Amino acid sequence: xxxxxxxxxxxxxxxxxxxxxxxxxxxxxxxxxxxxxxxxxxxxxxxxxxxxxxxxxxxxxxxxxxxxxxxxxxxxxxxxxxxxxxxxxxxxxxxxxxxxxxxxxxxxxxxxxxxxxxxxxxxxxxxxxxxxxxxxxxxxxxxxxxxxxxxxxxxxxxxxxxxxxxxxxxxxxxxxxxxxxxxxxxxxxxxxxxxxxxxxxxxxxxxxxxxxxxxxxxxxxxxxxxxxxxxxxxxxxxxxxxxxxxxxxxxxxxxxxxxxxxxxxxxxxxxxxxxxxxxxxxxxxxxxxxxxxxxxxxxxxxxxxxxxxxxxxxxxxxxxxxxxxxxxxxxxxxxxxxxxxxxxxxxxxxxxxxxxxxxxxxxxxxxxxxxxxxxxxxxxxxxxxxxxxxxxxxxxxxxxxxxxxxxxxxxxxxxxxxxxxxxxxxxxxxxxxxxxxxxxxxxxxxxxxxxxxxxxxxxxxxxxxxxxxxxxxxxxxxxxxxxxxxxxxxxxxxxxxxxxxxxxxxxxxxxxxxxxxxxxxxxxxxxxxxxxxxxxxxxxxxxxxxxxxxxxxxxxxxxxxxxxxxxxxxx
Numbered sequence: 419x420x421x422x423x424x425x426x427x428x429x430x431x432x433x434x435x436x437x438x439x440x441x442x443x444x445x446x447x448x449x450x451x452x453x454x455x456x457x458x459x460x461x462x463x464x465x466x467x468x469x470x471x472x473x474x475x476x477x478x479x480x481x482x483x484x485x486x487x488x489x490x491x492x493x494x495x496x497x498x499x500x501x502x503x504x505x506x507x508x509x510x511x512x513x514x515x516x517x518x519x520x521x522x523x524x525x526x527x528x529x530x531x532x533x534x535x536x537x538x539x540x541x542x543x544x545x546x547x548x549x550x551x552x553x554x555x556x557x558x559x560x561x562x563x564x565x566x567x568x569x570x571x572x573x574x575x576x577x578x579x580x581x582x583x584x585x586x587x588x589x590x591x592x593x594x595x596x597x598x599x600x601x602x603x604x605x606x607x608x609x610x611x612x613x614x615x616x617x618x619x620x621x622x623x624x625x626x627x628x629x630x631x632x633x634x635x636x637x638x639x640x641x642x643x644x645x646x647x648x649x650x651x652x653x654x655x656x657x658x659x660x661x662x663x664x665x666x667x668x669x670x671x672x673x674x675x676x677x678x679x680x681x682x683x684x685x686x687x688x689x690x691x692x693x694x695x696x697x698x699x700x701x702x703x704x705x706x707x708x709x710x711x712x713x714x715x716x717x718x719x720x721x722x723x724x725x726x727x728x729x730x731x732x733x734x735x736x737x738x739x740x741x742x743x744x745x746x747x748x749x750x751x752x753x754x755x756x757x758x759x760x761x762x763x764x765x766x767x768x769x770x771x772x773x774x775x776x777x778x779x780x781x782x783x784x785x786x787x788x789x790x791x792x793x794x795x796x797x798x799x800x801x802x803x804x805x806x807x808x809x810x811x812x813x814x815x816x817x818x819x820x821x822x823x824x825x826x827x828x829x830x831x832x833x834x835x836x837x838x839x840x841x842x843x844x845x846x847x848x849x850x851x852x853x854x855x856x857x858x859x860x861x862x863x864x865x866x867x868x869x870x871x872x873x874x875x876x877x878x879x880x881x882x883x884x885x886x887x888x889x890x891x892x893x894x895x896x897x898x899x900x901x902x903x904x905x906x907x908x909x910x911x912x913x914x915x916x917x918x919x920x921x922x923x924x925x926x927x928x929x930x931x932x933x934x935x936x937x938x939x940x941x942x943x944x945x946x947x948x949x950x951x952x953x954x955x956x957x958x959x960x961x962x963x964x965x966x967x968x969x970x971x972x973x974x975x976x977x978x979x980x981x982x983x984x985x986x987x988x989x
Contacts (some may be wrong), residue, residue: 425631425635426494521549522615523550555576556575569615649743674742680742687801694727768796773819775803775819812837873973875904896940
């Protein structure tokens with residue numbers, strides 16, 4: 419494969435299923451142990467040369483007759499499950515293939531589904547690393563062995579359990595639209611997802627995983643791995659100060675070349691144009707973020723993770739595009755490309771809808787796709803939430819903001835609360851969706867309860883013989899509620915004619931707001947004259963207007979059976 423670059427491989431999956439530990443085993447480093455809570459906090463990159471792949475996969479390569487010609491493998495480690503969306507380029511993801519890490523003992527988890535959604539949205543092929551096989555009861559470890567060799571050393575019971583767990587994952591994938599099989603039984607690598615059982619602790623199956631990744635990308639992605647000469651294209655992973663160089667950016671270069679002295683166009687709050695002062699390359703098998711030992715280079719070729727030093731990088735943002743060009747005359751075109759990538763994702767309308775804010779362009783794109791068809795989007799922008807945006811949303815009927823991967827400043831949050839603007843904040847998209855749905859359901863429930871509390875309810879009473887306490891101005895008399903509910907302020911009618919309003923209601927000297935079926939109460943009605951308008955033993959009904967009936971239909975599930983019977987009787 420002449421002029422071929424290394425495939426870019428994204429690692430994603432549910433938290434604690436072993437993403438970074440998998441890369442540790444591949445790199446022979448211990449990055450995971452140094453992370454707070456052993457959960458990756460930043461995206462980074464590690465390059466594995468093809469010689470290391472061949473050394474790891476020797477037996478498997480011989481068995482399968484594969485001659486590797488790609489330069490190596492460039493692995494991207496994502497923080498948790500969401501930052502896969504940072505690895506974006508125009509029209510898709512910079513990742514050529516992904517590893518979806520699934521704990522073989524736990525199977526699919528909510529963040530597994532979120533990761534799978536990213537893969538679907540960006541149309542990225544993937545293999546499954548079914549981790550933690552060493553934790554299966556009775557597993558006999560064989561350090562760094564190929565899976566096909568180590569599985570032969572296991573007991574029939576363990577093999578049976580392994581088969582069951584692999585096919586449970588395959589079944590979960592099938593229900594989500596993917597046909598999958600254990601990698602050594604695949605009949606068509608272009609149509610089936612490979613499941614590779616591995617142990618990050620013992621190294622078992624790691625060589626098989628590397629072989630599958632290298633083999634699939636080399637065989638099926640040859641066109642995608644061709645490097646375009648000239649313009650360097652990349653995505654910013656991180657922006658940070660580096661001692662002696664000032665502000666730097668960590669970049670994944672996914673196409674072309676970047677040279678010292680190149681014109682550099684960098685996406686951010688504002689598009690910056692500058693020139694490359696220095697290029698720093700981490701050593702092979704070293705994590706770009708963790709490495710403190712860099713080698714200055716004059717030129718880097720895709721695919722690579724590189725630290726770039728240049729003036730004016732203060733407004734650069736993670737997830738934004740980068741372009742490197744040789745000639746100043748090409749800068750304008752590069753600026754247009756960088757700004758075009760942002761404009762094609764961001765949304766700004768004058769209509770009603772929610773505001774989406776995200777930390778990166780890719781995250782915003784994934785957020786927009788996840789909310790499509792669920793809620794209307796008024797505006798979608800990259801960057802921190804501002805006070806101006808709070809005041810803009812305040813004027814809307816249902817002011818709702820979603821903030822993904824961003825900390826909302828305290829003063830902005832306080833302003834939102836004072837102006838009844840609801841903010842949902844998380845770095846997990848499915849959590850935002852779930853929390854919003856719970857809030858919507860809760861709001862609907864509260865609104866329904868308020869509607870029900872205010873509603874005039876169906877009711878029927880009989881005037882009790884011998885309990886006429888006052889005949890008029892107001893008439894005070896005893897009634898028994900035969901069915902439904904009588905509320906203070908409702909109007910009673912006889913034979914379809916309205917008699918007047920119930921002004922007071924008491925039982926044993928205690929004021930009541932309502933009385934229900936079976937209750938006997940005294941009521942006061944100023945407009946009624948006993949003997950003229952009603953008499954003992956008369957049956958009176960609560961008057962329901964058409965609006966009252968429409969309201970009751972909305973809260974029908976809250977009505978008692980006796981109330982429903984009266985409502986249905988009245989049509």
